[in-house]
Amino acid sequence: GNSVTQMEGPVTLSEEAxxxxxxxxxxxxxxxxxxxxxxxxxxxQLLLKATKADDKGSNKxxxxxxxxxxxxxxxxxxxxxxxxxxxxFCALLTGANxxxxxxxxxxxxxxx
Amino acid sequence: GAVVSxxxxxxxxxxxxxxxxxxxxxxxxxxxxxxxxxxxxxSLMLMATSNEGSKATxxxxxxxxxxxxxxxxxxxxxxxxxSAHPEDSSFYICSAPARPLGSSxxxxxxxxxxxxxVL
Numbered sequence: 001g002n003s004v005t006q007m008e009g010p011v012t013l014s015e016e017a018x019x020x021x022x023x024x025x026x027x028x029x030x031x032x033x034x035x036x037x038x039x040x041x042x043x044x045q046l047l048l049k050a051t052k053a054d055d056k057g058s059n060k061x062x063x064x065x066x067x068x069x070x071x072x073x074x075x076x077x078x079x080x081x082x083x084x085x086x087x088x089f090c091a092l093l094t095g096a097n098x099x100x101x102x103x104x105x106x107x108x109x110x111x112x
Numbered sequence: 113g114a115v116v117s118x119x120x121x122x123x124x125x126x127x128x129x130x131x132x133x134x135x136x137x138x139x140x141x142x143x144x145x146x147x148x149x150x151x152x153x154x155s156l157m158l159m160a161t162s163n164e165g166s167k168a169t170x171x172x173x174x175x176x177x178x179x180x181x182x183x184x185x186x187x188x189x190x191x192x193x194x195s196a197h198p199e200d201s202s203f204y205i206c207s208a209p210a211r212p213l214g215s216s217x218x219x220x221x222x223x224x225x226x227x228x229x230v231l
Contacts, residue, residue: 032217043118043205043224044156051217089155093220099146100207100220104155 002027002101004090009106013080021075021106023064023090031092033057033066033073034100038087047075047088080110114140114210118223125196126231133191133226135162135206141186142208146220147179150203162189162206196230203227 007022025031035047035057048057053068064075073090090103115138125131135145143164148156160181161169168181178200180192193200205225209218 036222044207044222046219046221049219093218099158099161102155107153 002031002092002094004092004101004103006090006103006106010109011106012109012111015082015110015112016079017110019075019077019080019084019108021088021090021108023073023075023103025071025073025090025092027071027092027094027101029094031094033064034091034093035062035064035073035075036089036091036102038089038105040086044089080108082110082112084108085110114138114208114212114219114221116206116208116221116223118204118206118226120226121224122227122229124229124231127197128195130192130194131196131228133193133204133206133228135189135191135208135223137187137208137210137221140208140210142189142210143186145183145189145206145208147181147189147191148205148207150205150225156205159191164189193228196228198230201228201230 003026005024032051034049036044037047038044048059050057050066056065062077064073087105087107089105091100093100117136119134145162147159150156159174162181162183164183170176183189203225207220207222
């Protein structure tokens with residue numbers, strides 16, 4: 001079956017620090033990969049996505065590259081801001097049923 | 113982009129009552145919608161797949177008589193928590209797939225969630 005593994009959290013960083021959040025997956029077929037962000041008290045928002053191997057998704061300074069050889073989709077940002085404090089979920093989608101498989105999520109706190 | 117709304121955003125009810133949560137796709141049609149439950153500081157747990165015009169498909173361990181799902185139209189799915197108890201208190205989120213313009217893939221669009229508190 002499909003699964004997504006995220007690094008354990010929470011993560012606390014100082015403003016302008018470099019961020020890496022690891023995500024690896026197992027899947028049948030050729031999944032699309034996503035990072036979702038959830039700000040406090042809100043629903044999920046799509047942060048970025050990649051639909052095939054070697055694609056790089058990017059948005060709001062965040063990037064992630066679809067690495068088929070390592071089955072990974074690590075999220076990176078060069079300089080985090082306090083406003084990036086949120087929960088980040090890695091997810092994959094395969095097949096026609098559009099059913100997402102989520103990782104456990106990781107809480108990022110950025111201090112001024 | 114595609115927008116999904118949920119109503120209400122928050123609800124507090126007494127134990128034993130039933131609560132209905134609505135999920136609407138505002139600018140697209142959705143023959144399928146998904147209902148998730150999220151416990152504090154945990155991931156989303158898929159509860160069921162709501163299918164327009166047919167029965168919902170429930171994930172293993174989810175009580176279908178407890179969580180009634182009705183996909184009444186191509187833009188509306190409802191989740192009714194029947195005889196709610198404090199352990200049903202949670203954040204319920206729905207999503208619907210849609211294909212963004214120019215894309216060959218479906219993408220999930222999430223509602224803002226409904227916070228249910230059962231006293």
